[in-house]
Amino acid sequence: MLALLETMLASGRVPHAVLFSGQQGCGLYTLAVLFAGEVLSVGLPEHAAQVARQNAQKGIHPDLCVVQAEGASISVDQVRAVTSELYTLPNQGSYKVVLICDAQKMTAQAQNALLKALEEPPSHGVFILTADSPQGLLTTVRSRVMDFAIVPPPVDDCVAFFAGDSLPADQLRFISELFEGNIGRTMQYFGVTRQNLAAARFEQTSLRRVKSAKKPAAKTKSPAKKSEDGPRERLQMAMKLLAAVGAQQPAAVAGLIYRCKNRDELRLLLDDVVRLLPFAAKVRYQGAAVPPSLGELSGMGRIAPDRVMTCVQASRRYIERNANLALVQAQLAAALAQCYSGGSK
Incomplete structure (x- = not known):
């Protein structure tokens, strides 16, 4: 290319x-x-x-x-x-x-x-x-x-990209596999602030003359209330949400959903949930081993991804119709509680 x-x-x-x-x-x-x-x-x-x-x-x-x-x-x-x-x-x-x-x-x-x-x-x-x-x-x-x-580059290239960052080796390998070599998502999870290029495989090309590119802030006409959670926190919250669904912890599911203070925050959380579904399926169907230090995420492998997607799509429709936020959150929490699949397959 x-x-x-x-x-x-x-x-x-x-x-x-x-x-x-x-x-x-x-x-x-x-x-x-x-x-x-x-x-x-x-x-x-x-x-x-x-x-x-x-x-x-x-x-x-x-x-x-x-x-x-x-x-x-x-x-x-x-x-x-x-x-x-x-x-x-x-x-x-x-x-x-x-x-x-x-x-x-x-x-x-x-x-x-x-x-x-x-x-x-x-x-x-x-x-x-x-x-x-x-x-x-x-x-x-x-x-x-x-x-x-x-x-994304191969998982090994993603792991190699973080050489020298002193990240826990077992967690780095697991997260890299979970995100299928996606360097940006792996960086976001660990909170690494240096910016990546398109992928590690682009390192030796002549197009790599600019070391990083900072995305300009978007201008909005009527900005919503600023979210208390940044991209890393939202990503981790989405992972915990799916893990709580798989662990059959409805109170934890509801608590995470109600952390969203407005429709924009809930929309962003749902976006991350959707992006995580293929990775959750990887844990379930391909047996990706969860490191003991990340044991709380093992529940991700016990969800029904198709049911979760149905719940997300319904909530998105309600959000776009300006439905009452508390009602949307209550409906979503109740629906996700039914998305436990169980078993390892």
Whole structure:
């Protein structure tokens, strides 16, 4: 994949739209910024090209526009604003780049507005999209982008990435296997703050000229109450929630759910629960051994993933309909209590 991207850049045949898709934690945003920096450096003298890459990393390049969700979605107004700007000539190099993060969050109207620009893009315009899955985009949009699927590296590479971090070896191996080599998710679980690149396998490529890419803070029109739990705490809470379901501990299940103080917090928790379901199934069906120090998570292997998904989907619908939060939490806690499957298989 990287060889193809580099060949296109070297030949000057830059695609007008690229999609990097894959699990959160695989470095989609970092890879997108790396590629944006390379696009913005095309045709520039080496010193100017290096400055362009660095400015792209810092988020201050005048020809790079980053679009993020305002609240739960990316609106049609956001897309129209950046596509309109794209039709003006570049300030410095040969291209202007629009980077749309979590493109699956675009509303249908926003995707249709993007489609118009994809159908008749300016010669100097490049769209870079990231998404957890191409299926979150309209078929018409998918047909007009080059899709590059980003997969986690092998588990051994994930473990090797953390060499020197003094993490418990048995826990590191288990968590790496649980997240199937996903470096970002493993970092999040252990609270490691240094930022990863797309994957350990990208270490020796020329695209790795930017050491890290800090995602700019999203601007929201009416931000909800700030969550008391960060990404690491939510991830661990989701793991404990599934473990409590499998251990038949309804009081613990309810207690974890009621820690969410608003709909946004509950939505984020449910997102993490969904991401963990394949990993919980791995514990159950593939017999991944839980280290004694993480024994509290062994209950994850005794849930019924399909039932949990049904519960989550129902709660999401209630959240979107602005149902009473306490009632949604009570319904979810009661439903999850029935998702115990038992046994090791």
